Amino acid sequence: xxxxxxxxxxxxxxxxxxxxxxxxxxxxxxxxxxxxxxxxxxxxxxxxxxxxxxxxxxxxxxxxxxxxxxxxxxxxxxxxxxxxxxxxxxxxxxxxxxxxxxxxxxxxxxxxxxxxxxxxxxxxxxxxxxxx
Numbered sequence: 001x002x003x004x005x006x007x008x009x010x011x012x013x014x015x016x017x018x019x020x021x022x023x024x025x026x027x028x029x030x031x032x033x034x035x036x037x038x039x040x041x042x043x044x045x046x047x048x049x050x051x052x053x054x055x056x057x058x059x060x061x062x063x064x065x066x067x068x069x070x071x072x073x074x075x076x077x078x079x080x081x082x083x084x085x086x087x088x089x090x091x092x093x094x095x096x097x098x099x100x101x102x103x104x105x106x107x108x109x110x111x112x113x114x115x116x117x118x119x120x121x122x123x124x125x126x127x128x129x130x131x132x
Contacts, residue, residue: 016105023101027094034087042080096125 065071065082071089074082099122106114 012105012109016102016109019105020098020101023098024094027090027097031087031091031094034090035084036087038080038082038084038087040080041078041083045078045080096122099125 065074065079065085068089071082071085075086099118103115103118103122106118
């Protein structure tokens, strides 16, 4: 027979797994929605992308956002490429949020070994964004 402590620990683990899976699910759904919406907006606004060849698109010197600030500016202008890039950014950030959620659950369960391991993984992931 299981003690109350074992049941409580199993419940915490189950809750943590549910939270982590929800973070992943929401991240993928939001990014998928943004990518599809960006694609639709791009095709509805820029008919040259439907009719033209690759050479025609390049000759038009299409403005492609190259920074997060230009993506945000493009979203304000309802630019489909910027919306698509926001979806890709969400998809890239989803595993980082997952590791963050794991760190929080390990902090709540006070599992010191996994706290340090997960904090290190999160640190490496965050630093990797700043390495050029």
